[in-house]
Amino acid sequence: MIKFTVLTLFPEMFAPVRESILKRAQDQDLIQVELINFRNYALTKHKNVDDVPYGGGAGMVLKPEPLFAAVRDLPSAHGKRRIILLSPQGQVFNQELAKSWSQADELVFLCGHYEGFDERIRPLADEEVSLGDFVLTGGELAAMVMIDAVARLVPGVLGETASFEEDSHSAGLLEYPQYTRPPEFEGMKVPEVLLSGHHARIESWRRKESLRRTFLKRPDLMEKFKFVPEDYQLLEELAQEHPEIRKWSARWEQLKPKPKRRRK
Numbered sequence: 001m002i003k004f005t006v007l008t009l010f011p012e013m014f015a016p017v018r019e020s021i022l023k024r025a026q027d028q029d030l031i032q033v034e035l036i037n038f039r040n041y042a043l044t045k046h047k048n049v050d051d052v053p054y055g056g057g058a059g060m061v062l063k064p065e066p067l068f069a070a071v072r073d074l075p076s077a078h079g080k081r082r083i084i085l086l087s088p089q090g091q092v093f094n095q096e097l098a099k100s101w102s103q104a105d106e107l108v109f110l111c112g113h114y115e116g117f118d119e120r121i122r123p124l125a126d127e128e129v130s131l132g133d134f135v136l137t138g139g140e141l142a143a144m145v146m147i148d149a150v151a152r153l154v155p156g157v158l159g160e161t162a163s164f165e166e167d168s169h170s171a172g173l174l175e176y177p178q179y180t181r182p183p184e185f186e187g188m189k190v191p192e193v194l195l196s197g198h199h200a201r202i203e204s205w206r207r208k209e210s211l212r213r214t215f216l217k218r219p220d221l222m223e224k225f226k227f228v229p230e231d232y233q234l235l236e237e238l239a240q241e242h243p244e245i246r247k248w249s250a251r252w253e254q255l256k257p258k259p260k261r262r263r264k
């Protein structure tokens with residue numbers, strides 16, 4: 001059981017996490033999602049959570065007191081808890097971070113809004129994380145994306161059969177093309193090998209297509225990818241088929257099978 005706690009001024013924005021797969025995961029007690037409106041921790045009689053910036057300028061800035069009070073009022077952690085601030089200045093979220101978070105007992109997301117927050121809020125968090133290099137009206141949508149990415153890694157959330165995708169063999173590569181019936185649609189045929197029933201050839205074809213797509217669409221992902229010796233033949237074929245892949249051949253030369261030395 002992993003608990004997601006969200007501190008937000010707009011808890012109604014989180015309706016999507018009460019639907020579909022995440023709803024089922026909560027009904028089965030695989031995850032818990034608690035929404036806390038930190039306006040309830042505002043100190044003033046008008047429940048102000050923001051104020052004008054010192055030094056002047058347009059817009060409003062989140063005050064530190066309500067968020068600090070809300071964090072201090074969290075029930076004591078029942079295990080590993082990470083407090084996360086959603087902000088475009090954070091480390092960019094990725095699958096590796098999602099995996100690491102899925103080992104936590106509780107993730108607390110602090111969602112800012114308005115023009116920004118008082119700098120003294122920053123040290124409330126253990127880490128600052130961004131969804132990517134773009135600006136949102138608030139941290140809520142980023143928090144929902146991260147909750148979804150982490151929740152699906154919790155055993156049982158996707159059901160029993162859907163865990164193969166996380167194996168280390170294919171991790172870091174784009175997915176291979178998939179087909180279902182009919183075998184021909186508007187002149188477009190399903191690749192013959194997939195109809196052959198030849199399991200080893202199908203596995204090899206899928207690996208090759210994953211490598212092809214990753215090289216062509218996301219060469220940045222290939223930088224850190226670790227090949228296995230069986231990739232050597234596939235990479236040589238891909239280099240023949242795509243001049244732009246040929247340029248990478250130094251990356252796999254060390255996989256080349258050594259000629260067998262003859263015994264006297």
Ligand code: 4H7
Nearest residue numbers: 087088112115116130131132135136138142
């Ligand atoms: C925290 C600090 C996350 C939250 C500042 C949040 C993009 C992301 C926000 C801000 C977010 C992301 C204040 C930054 C208003 C932009 C005009 C809310 N935007 N804002 N500024 N990439 N916005 O994960």
